[in-house]
Amino acid sequence: MSDDSSILGKAGRKVLMMGNEAIARGAIEAGVKVATAYPGTPSTEIIETLAKVAKNLDMHVEWAVNEKVALEIALGAAFSGVRALVAMKAPGLNVAMDTLMSAAYSGVNGGLVIVVADDPGPHTTQTEQDNRFISKITLLPMLEPSDPQEAKDIVKEAFKISEKLQLPVIVRTTTRVNHTSADVILGEIEVVKREPWFSKEPMRYIRASMAWNLARHKWLNQQMEKAKEIMENLPFNKLEMKGDEKVGVIVSGVSYNYLKEVIKKYCVENVAVLKISAINPLPEKLIKKLLSKVDKVLVLEELEPYLEFHIKSLIPEIGRNIEVLGKFNGITPREGEFSPEIVRSALEKLLNIKLGNPLGDSKEKVLEEIKSILPRRAPPMCPGCPHRATYLALKKAIKRLGLKLEEVSVFGDIGCYALSLQPPLEAIWTEHCMGASIGMAAGLYFAGSRQKAVATIGDSTFFHMGIQPLIDAVQHNANITVIVLDNGTIAMTGHQPHPGSGETATGEKVKPILIEDIAKAVGVKFVKVVDPYDLKETTDVLVEALKFEGVSVVVARRLCAILAARRKLTGPPCYVDPDTCTGCRTCILQLGCPSLVWEGEKTVIDADTCTGCGVCIQVCPYNAIKMEKEE
Amino acid sequence: MVKEFNLLISAVGGQGGLTLSRVIASAAVKMGLKVRVGETLGMSQRGGAVISFVRMGEDVYSPLIPEGETDVLIGMEPIEALRAAKYVGPKTVAIVNTRPIKPVPVNLGLEKYPPIEKVIELLSKLSGKVINFDAYEVAKRAGSTRVVNSVMLGAVVALKILPIPRETILETLLENVPKGTEEMNEAAFKLGEDIMKERALV
Numbered sequence: 001m002s003d004d005s006s007i008l009g010k011a012g013r014k015v016l017m018m019g020n021e022a023i024a025r026g027a028i029e030a031g032v033k034v035a036t037a038y039p040g041t042p043s044t045e046i047i048e049t050l051a052k053v054a055k056n057l058d059m060h061v062e063w064a065v066n067e068k069v070a071l072e073i074a075l076g077a078a079f080s081g082v083r084a085l086v087a088m089k090a091p092g093l094n095v096a097m098d099t100l101m102s103a104a105y106s107g108v109n110g111g112l113v114i115v116v117a118d119d120p121g122p123h124t125t126q127t128e129q130d131n132r133f134i135s136k137i138t139l140l141p142m143l144e145p146s147d148p149q150e151a152k153d154i155v156k157e158a159f160k161i162s163e164k165l166q167l168p169v170i171v172r173t174t175t176r177v178n179h180t181s182a183d184v185i186l187g188e189i190e191v192v193k194r195e196p197w198f199s200k201e202p203m204r205y206i207r208a209s210m211a212w213n214l215a216r217h218k219w220l221n222q223q224m225e226k227a228k229e230i231m232e233n234l235p236f237n238k239l240e241m242k243g244d245e246k247v248g249v250i251v252s253g254v255s256y257n258y259l260k261e262v263i264k265k266y267c268v269e270n271v272a273v274l275k276i277s278a279i280n281p282l283p284e285k286l287i288k289k290l291l292s293k294v295d296k297v298l299v300l301e302e303l304e305p306y307l308e309f310h311i312k313s314l315i316p317e318i319g320r321n322i323e324v325l326g327k328f329n330g331i332t333p334r335e336g337e338f339s340p341e342i343v344r345s346a347l348e349k350l351l352n353i354k355l356g357n358p359l360g361d362s363k364e365k366v367l368e369e370i371k372s373i374l375p376r377r378a379p380p381m382c383p384g385c386p387h388r389a390t391y392l393a394l395k396k397a398i399k400r401l402g403l404k405l406e407e408v409s410v411f412g413d414i415g416c417y418a419l420s421l422q423p424p425l426e427a428i429w430t431e432h433c434m435g436a437s438i439g440m441a442a443g444l445y446f447a448g449s450r451q452k453a454v455a456t457i458g459d460s461t462f463f464h465m466g467i468q469p470l471i472d473a474v475q476h477n478a479n480i481t482v483i484v485l486d487n488g489t490i491a492m493t494g495h496q497p498h499p500g501s502g503e504t505a506t507g508e509k510v511k512p513i514l515i516e517d518i519a520k521a522v523g524v525k526f527v528k529v530v531d532p533y534d535l536k537e538t539t540d541v542l543v544e545a546l547k548f549e550g551v552s553v554v555v556a557r558r559l560c561a562i563l564a565a566r567r568k569l570t571g572p573p574c575y576v577d578p579d580t581c582t583g584c585r586t587c588i589l590q591l592g593c594p595s596l597v598w599e600g601e602k603t604v605i606d607a608d609t610c611t612g613c614g615v616c617i618q619v620c621p622y623n624a625i626k627m628e629k630e631e
Numbered sequence: 632m633v634k635e636f637n638l639l640i641s642a643v644g645g646q647g648g649l650t651l652s653r654v655i656a657s658a659a660v661k662m663g664l665k666v667r668v669g670e671t672l673g674m675s676q677r678g679g680a681v682i683s684f685v686r687m688g689e690d691v692y693s694p695l696i697p698e699g700e701t702d703v704l705i706g707m708e709p710i711e712a713l714r715a716a717k718y719v720g721p722k723t724v725a726i727v728n729t730r731p732i733k734p735v736p737v738n739l740g741l742e743k744y745p746p747i748e749k750v751i752e753l754l755s756k757l758s759g760k761v762i763n764f765d766a767y768e769v770a771k772r773a774g775s776t777r778v779v780n781s782v783m784l785g786a787v788v789a790l791k792i793l794p795i796p797r798e799t800i801l802e803t804l805l806e807n808v809p810k811g812t813e814e815m816n817e818a819a820f821k822l823g824e825d826i827m828k829e830r831a832l833v
Binding site for chain 2: 014015016123147175176179180181182183254256257258260261264265339340341344363366367369370373374375376377378379380381382416419422423424585588589592593594596597598608609
């Protein structure tokens with residue numbers, strides 16, 4: 001949200017910043033030298049913001065090919081003594097986990113901060129994975145901010161903690177912090193001048209010796225003992241307690257804001273509040289300080305009962321019974337994100353009072369009626385999206401081979417093309433995680449199914465995690481068709497470049513790596529490139545590919561329609577000749593393009609959104625759709 | 632200083648709802664107000680439903696508006712205005728663009744788009760006041776439907792209910808629109824203001 005000048009602005013200035021921009025500013029204030037990520041909502045804007053100012057700061061900023069590589073790049077930099085940041089969405093940490101586990105044993109020299117953005121809701125993520133538990137598996141320190149100001153300040157502090165403990169530090173955020181904008185006061189930008197140098201220390205950096213691994217495990221636990229003191233005194237933990245309260249709330253993350261607002265709005269008094277930003281190790285002394293005073297405590301945390309579990313384990317030390325309200329007794333939900341209403345209702349149960357209900361019965365009734373007449377508006381594939389044409393061509397190819405749609409399994413993958421799940425295409429059968437389509441398609445073939453297996457995967461997803469399963473499929477001679485939907489960009493997260501795009505995050509032009517070259521290099525015998533806007537050619541090639549025995553790869557290449565429009569590469573809009581249009585609706589029923597609007601009797605093309613891709617022209621049985629308006 | 636002012640923008644991705652929230656929030660920061668903006672950005676470019684919460688004032692902490700507490704609703708599209716219904720209440724002034732953008736399932740005949748009169752009727756049952764007009768028609772007069780967000784902003788500013796002066800908002804708008812479109816956006820903003828004057832609402 002802010003421009004370059006506010007990202008690099010002077011200390012003391014108050015600017016509007018999105019949480020992710022604040023995290024980027026925190027990295028800048030900490031003098032980070034290397035910053036990297038694979039794009040993933042809701043974390044993308046961190047690296048996007050840094051990429052814009054990388055040159056001013058002599059910072060290496062890049063979109064790595066996947067999260068594991070991103071972490072390894074940051075780790076290598078941190079070995080040399082400079083500070084490094086890596087950011088990822090929740091499932092990205094699964095990809096990077098292998099590296100992270102060993103990184104905890106080697107430790108770091110320069111500060112290494114891993115920002116992982118969880119997604120309660122979920123808004124844009126395949127699961128509601130609660131990564132706070134990862135801190136217990138990796139044995140690494142973890143911090144969590146509650147708003148953009150804290151996000152900036154905590155990231156800066158995390159670098160200091162990382163260097164003090166010689167350990168990577170995880171900063172865990174949630175969408176409502178990453179994507180909330182707020183006024184943020186900028187801090188001083190530290191000048192961190194260090195000569196990067198990697199000193200050979202086999203015991204730290206080589207995990208081949210089991211004796212060394214045992215020793216490093218002990219070292220790691222010792223470091224985490226030291227971390228307790230740091231976390232206990234972390235200035236971002238806040239205990240608000242007079243001492244005579246009988247009830248208390250322990251809260252973390254964005255929920256702290258909902259709590260403060262409800263407390264203020266309803267003038268709630270006599271509730272002790274402990275806000276925790278130290279997620280691992282937890283500030284046990286602070287928690288016990290609150291527990292020792294109260295009879296009843298409400299734990300406010302989104303997703304799993306991470307805090308609640310630990311808090312309950314501390315109660316025996318207090319020596320009397322304290323009632324804990326949270327997930328285990330169903331006071332707050334384990335699924336979805338919190339809201340001011342959920343927090344208000346939980347607080348009512350803690351206090352045994354009603355704090356007012358703005359929803360009257362009559363409003364409830366109107367809302368019910370609204371719900372019953374409101375059409376859904378799931379994000380569709382964009383007007384002119386080349387993936388729409390590719391999936392339509394695939395369906396046509398299947399029919400031309402005399403097969404039924406249910407006889408060809410279409411495995412999907414992560415990206416915009418997953419939106420093909422919606423009517424009218426209803427194309428993909430699966431969407432699990434990055435790169436899964438190819439391996440699962442091969443698995444269906446190896447199971448001996450008589451169904452043909454097709455994997456559809458995006459260009460960037462292919463680079464991220466699609467190459468290894470392709471090699472596997474070739475080695476074991478799977479009879480599958482792989483369609484790579486190549487729109488030249490990482491479109492879903494806002495058009496970041498990938499290895500095939502021909503440029504880097506900071507705008508340097510580089511030689512694009514071609515997907516067809518990779519396919520040929522790993523031994524695929526059938527490799528063809530098509531333009532999905534040519535529906536007939538694409539269908540013909542897909543028919544051939546489906547008939548081919550063995551692994552076939554078809555690269556459907558056409559620039560993302562949004563990027564094409566930005567680069568002024570789109571044509572004039574198409575239009576429907578109302579005299580020729582019979583109102584058969586074939587165009588809409590086959591394509592479902594948002595620019596094709598049904599006006600009761602005929603189709604009309606919305607000239608404001610049509611990109612002139614011309615695919616609907618090829619679909620209309622009556623030639624009623626034309627490219628340019630005749631004078 | 633204002634204690635709490637809640638503005639909700641409900642739009643279809645691509646209508647410029649996010650630009651509006653940025654403009655109003657930036658203008659509020661210029662005025663020294665405490666600001667929280669909550670929005671769902673995941674697929675905002677893709678024609679999905681996008682809701683932005685812009686909150687200002689010293690009692691504001693949550694990035695989400697508590698249900699029923701909206702002061703101003705900017706409904707960029709009729710059914711999207713209705714989708715925000717649980718956040719509106721007796722104190723809400725709702726300004727709604729009446730031009731529909733039909734979701735794909737409606738074009739496919741799988742779902743029905745409700746009549747605009749019904750949309751306004753239902754919203755009026757919950758919202759203190761509902762003002763509606765065809766903002767696309769106004770935007771076209773300014774030069775392009777792309778500036779429909781500036782039309783809506785002008786209309787809201789004309790009502791003089793925001794805790795930010797007109798000049799600050801207009802200045803911030805022009806700082807945040809693409810280079811070369813300032814004139815068209817300013818024209819759209821002023822046409823939005825005029826609509827409210829014509830309706831004798833100001």
